[in-house]
Amino acid sequence: MGPSLLLLFVVGDILGTGVYALTGQVAAEVGGAAWLPFLVAFVVAILTAFSYLELVTKYPQAAGAALYAHKAFGIHFVTFIVAFTVMCSGITSASTASRAFASNLSEAFDLDLSTGAGVTLVALLFMGLVAAVNFRGVGESVKANVVLTCVELSGLLIIIMIGLWAIGGGEADMSRVTEFDTHGQGVFGAVTAATALAFFAMVGFEDSVNMAEECKEPVRIFPKVMLSGLVITGAIYVLVAISAVALVPVDQLGEGDTPLLQVVEAGAPGFPLKIFAFITMFAVANSALINMLMASRLVYGMSRERVLPGPLGRVHPSRRTPWVAILFTTLLAVGLITFVGEVPALGGTTALLLLAVFAVVNVAVLVLRRNPVEHKHFRTPTFIPIIGAITCAYLATPFTGRDSEQYRIAGVLLAIGVVLWVVTVLVNRRLHRPQGDMDDPEHLGVGGPIN
Secondary structure: OOHHHHHHHHHHHHOOHHHHHHHHHHHHHHOOOOHHHHHHHHHHHHHHHHHHHHHHHHOOOOOOHHHHHHHHHOOHHHHHHHHHHHHHHHHHHHHHHHHHHHHHHHHHOOOOOOOHHHHHHHHHHHHHHHHHHHHHOOOOOHHHHHHHHHHHHHHHHHHHHHHHHHHHOOOOOHHHHHOOOOOOOOHHHHHHHHHHHHHHHHOOOOHHHHHHHHOOOHHHHHHHHHHHHHHHHHHHHHHHHHHHHHHOOHHHHOOOOOHHHHHHHHHOOOOOHHHHHHHHHHHHHHHHHHHHHHHHHHHHHHHHOOOOOHHHHOOOOOOOOOHHHHHHHHHHHHHHHHHOOOHHHHHHHHHHHHHHHHHHHHHHHHHHHHOOOOOOOOOOOOHHHHHHHHHHHHHOOHHHOOOHHHHHHHHHHHHHHHHHHHHHHHHHHHOOOOOOOOOOHHHHOOOOOOO
16 A cells, blocks of 8 residues: 555544534533644544554554553453453444434434434434344455545535635634633533543544555554544544534534534535435444444454353354354444433443553553564654553543443443453353463454544
């Protein structure tokens, strides 16, 4: 892969559900200065990106955080928890996308799905369709990713162009862009709370490290391309947030799961709203499918490594897809959509899970400095992973004002994983099988969720 194609891949992994679905909720947390949490989230992401760049050029295998944690700490349960947390973040991300898909479908076809039950039903049907496609098997390619990236990017560029047109014509209220509505918690508290949610929009860059092996001269080219991709997406998110609050009052923007549709309707009444709704549906559908593919294959990999029950590793005799793992991950998603449902809770949980993983990765960089390798690799300044670890850990704490529901969701998901791990240990002992320890997490063969 050359730099241009690699850049499109990185940008495509990051763009998606987060900005399409959560811009309004971020604005509701902080007010008109909704661009600031996206900017802070970008800074946090780029700190962690430096750590990923050192690790992926040092250990160029496609296994991501689980591999780095295993090499750094060598504790098999920690490796399992990191891998299972990444899997859970993929499911919560896909559930967020399913809910956003249902809301945009309602707008595109003028359906009366204003009630929670209607949107939930459509989201469940959509997740069933994703499971069916997942079961059939999907061959992914970089060329397909380029097409999907262009579609997702076009929707955000439409928002930016509408915003610039309205601002140039004096139809936008730019005074809102600098206003804070902190709900009595102070600017710092409001911004950190909104950042904890906005970070979901930056998800995906960590999955891009798996393409380093496909890159020409990865040590020289990949760091520049990955950081450029982060800067491009960060700039797009800030411009989208500015356009949104300048055209739509914050209290209206925070209502519902289709904030950018409101921006199009307010800034360009003549623009075919259905076209933009379809673009949004396409973007979030792609995110849901790829995340469920990742989650099911990761469960399959952990089963094959004997750290999850053996039946989860069963493969369909004709389709050759891990049908039990697909069923398991789909049932978890169905439970989240049915009993949680709300986009902010699901998106916030995704960010929570990944922030915890990123804190571990930042620490792993420092620990693995004790293990030099012979080949040349990227090296990040020591202060960056230190700041990255502290920042990610802080954003994952309740001190940011994070909704306690997100901790409950994450806790239930991780508790399911721990129970399955304990059951697997007991069964292996009873049957005198060697307990899986994921000595080579590279066999899991996956990275993380995409946005």
